[in-house]
Amino acid sequence: MNDLESRLSAALHTEADELSAAVDLPRAAVELESRLDRLERDRHRRTWVIGLAAVVAIALAVLVGVRLAAPHIDTEPVSPTTSYTSQGFVVPFTANVPDWAAGPTPPVTGDRRIVWQNDQCWTDCSPGQDAKLIVLAPQVAFGATESDRLVIPSAQGYLDHLTALQDAHLLTLSGVHPATFAGHEATVLDVVASSAVPGGLGCAGSGTVDTAEPSCWSFLPGTRVHLAVIRADTRPYYELGSVAPPLLVLLRADKGNPQLATYVADVDHLLATVQIPEPPAPTYRSNSTVMPFTLVLPPWATRVSPATAPSGRLVTWEVSCESAVASSAADCAHPSRIFGAMSPVGSGPDPVGSLPDKPGVTIVGEFSSQLVDRRSAQFATVVATHDVPAALGCDAAGSCPVLAAGTTTRVADIAEHGKPPLIVWESWTTGAPGTDGLAADFDAAVQSIRFGT
Amino acid sequence: MTGTSGTGQPSLPGSPRAAVTEIFHHHYRRLVGLAGLMVDDRESAEEVVQDAFESLYRSWGRLRDPQAAVAYLNRSVVNGSRSRLRKRMTERAYDIPDAGTAPSAESLGLDRNERDELVEALRALPRRQREVMVLRYYLDLSEDQIAEWLGISNGSVKRHAFRATETLQKRMEAWA
Helix, strand or coil, rough: CCHHHHHHHHHHHHHHHHHHHCCHHHHHHHHHHHHHHHHHHHHHHHHHHHHHHHHHHHHHHHHHHHHHCCCCCCCCCCEEEEEEEECCCCCEEEEEHHHHHHHHCCEEEEEEEEECCCCCHHHHCCCCCCEEEECCCEEEEECCCCCCCEECCCCHHHHHHHHHHCCCEEEEEECCCCCCCEEECCCEEEEECCEEEEEEECCCCCCCCCCCCCCCCCCCEEEEEEEEEECCCCCCHHCCCCCCCCEEEHHHHEEECCCCHHHHHHHHHHHHCCCCCHHHHEECCCCCCCCCCCCCCCCCHHHHHCCCCCCCCEEEEEEECCCCCCCHHHHHHCCCCCCCCCCCCCCCCCCCHHHHCCEEEEEEEEEEEEEEHHHHEEEEEEECCCCCCCCCCCCCCCCCCCCCCCCCEEEEEEEECCEEEEEEEEEEEEECCCCCCCCHHHHHHHHHCEEEC | CEEECCCCCCCCCCCCCHHHHEEEHHHHHHHHHHHHHHHHCCHHHHHHHEEEEEEEHHHHHHHCCHHHHEEEEEEEHHHHHHHHHHHHHHCCCCCCCCCCCCCCHHHCCCCCCCHHHHHHHHCCCCCCHHHHHHHHCCCCCHHHHHHHHCEEEEHHHHHHHHHHHHHHHHHHHHHH
């Protein structure tokens, strides 16, 4: 210990002794007693509440058990099925397809639609016999008129479109209920049309309405549509930088088809067997020689093109209302979001360490973690109540990311002795819906970083 | 009343409440001293320490021996002080200094001895540097322990300690 260290140690001990000496111990003891009394009262109250809750839970379980034990009768039989694996479809999937649709004529396939139907209907379909089983990833759908064209932004956007058609007295929706297929949220419903809505079901292409099926699909009077609107992405739309159309699985059949109830049950069975594999994680490789690294991007950033600064030291992925496809002003309510990586110039401002001292910044969490390559990363979660310019340092050309007021930022300072640091961060609107999992995704992205070319 | 267990370790009264009260009388003052080095006033320091004892009482069932309880309290006080200071630094960002009532440099220099100067210099350090210095030179923790307590890397501990020492050195040279 050098001279300064010895003096500091002595000064701290003396200061602490003085603070201790000024304590009124009896008064402090009374306060502690009062705190412990309160804790014991709370504990007794909690015990009562838990006991009561347990009694209620047991009673409910008994009731539910009685109901589950009751015999369950399927109203309609399910047809024999054949396993099907999509080829070249935009959302790869496997499912058990009912044999009345699966063969022997193969389905019409494309990257955004697959169509099966009654075998006899491929050539000559008797009135009332038409039944088509369709899997569609529509890009657009049409409303009451051809000029009413909607670029489908999301599953919810598509459901809103159907509701608007019902409000216009063109459709009647019934049996609307939520479901989950292959881990993906979905809404199941039945639709009957009072008038034809060309292109109302959705079109595989993105151009104008094309009444020639199988490009565009329409609601037709005299038919019933049994439809599942599946959110093909597990994350909500506002986490994405481009449109995320839903996956539609549907039966469109003549209302008078005598097999209609069986067909509906077959579609429900198909839905229960759908499997959608997770897409492989896209890896970003920096093309800069200043900070060569690769990382697996957070899911939302995979749909956004990176912007690389001329210095080669700063790369960002950003979603703002302007860059997302918004079908209406209401869609602009989604939060902006930015993910970035920067190798700041100079010895570095010790970004994570110095953040607590910046005005307008509150640190709500800090920890360090060992990465691969024996590098360590210092993580912090920061809430900014004011704009904090150059909070994370600057690149060689003077580009300095700002922590914007009203945002939460997760930042990681990745350091290795003798090498320039790499600062990785992600900012989002504080408290915005759908942002709960972002910090975990960010941490996974940082953990995936590999340095070198 | 504290007794001695078969292993030579002091044993504690049977009920959690009696045990916590016993520890309270032995360690409360010292812990207020520790908290006082990290936060700026005794009142806040006492609140932090009271919170730590409350937390100890809630967690009593998970502790194995009196030593664990004291270690738990030390750490709890450090964490509580850090939270308190963090919150205060945010509040301070909105404070507007009152030039009319602020003491002049001359008045600050009067009657100040070296210890006061050192302690004041320490309190003026950035939060993280101050935490590192208190843990190092008051609690005598090693770099490894400080890194673990603060949840930062050893490299960061070294960096903060180096910068803090540099700042304190300069200030003491200027004072001298």
